Amino acid sequence: MDIEAWVWWLIGAVGLGIPLVVTAMPEFGMLAAGAVAGAVTAGLGGDIVLQVLVFVAVSVALIAVVRPIAGRHRSQRPELASGIDALKGRQAVVLERVDGTGGRIKLAGEVWSARALDSDQVYEAGQQVDVVDIEGATAIVV
Template identity: 75%
Template sequence: MDIDAWLWWLIGAAVLGIALVITAMPELGMLAVGAVAAASVSGIFGGGAVLQVVVFAVVSTALIAVVRPVAKRQRTQRPQHATGIDALKGRQAVVLERVDGSGGRIKLAGEVWSARALDPGHAFEVGQEVDVVEIEGATAIVM
């Protein structure tokens, strides 16, 4: 039984795809795409063995050179929108009970929070708007 070269490339792509799923190494997926490109050169265009290997090498290398840096940059970037207590920093709140260096209460994002002034010598009266600088546990630090 004589198997055409394009079928060998597709078998190689399938093996690389299975290895990708097992190992979670994205480079294997890029090599699989290179194998599919080589299979296309063989099956559709009838390219020789040297052209198939060159296409495999060029496509795989190009994908690894382009996709890896983009994926690495995406992995190291912080999320675009803040969540949890990070989303509360920098927001404005309304004083419900006098806030000073020892404590008080504010309404922040529709909820009542305990709060204390960033500057212990400064106090905020009921109804004043304050800026949330930090969250320490369940206490908002305001100024």
């Protein structure tokens, strides 16, 4: 029984898919996609040289294009800020006079102690301020 070339390519694709699942290395998936492209080439009647060239070209192209994109996505910080980081940059309303030594603001529906970033600056009740930092339980505002 003579197995056709496209079947061998699909067996190779499955063989490359197994380490992809086991190791979670996306490069194996890209090589498996190259093997599928080789199978398609074989199914369309391409000779062995063309099949290998298509396999190499598709695999290298995927690795060259997808891998850097995936690396950038992995290294980017999540856009969703939480905790104290989510409060920085928000606006608050002064409840009790805020100066360089202290005061009270309403920030994100909660009452916070606050102090002015510039010790000479004074904010009166009712004014809008921006939170630039959080130190402990005190919001630093401008």
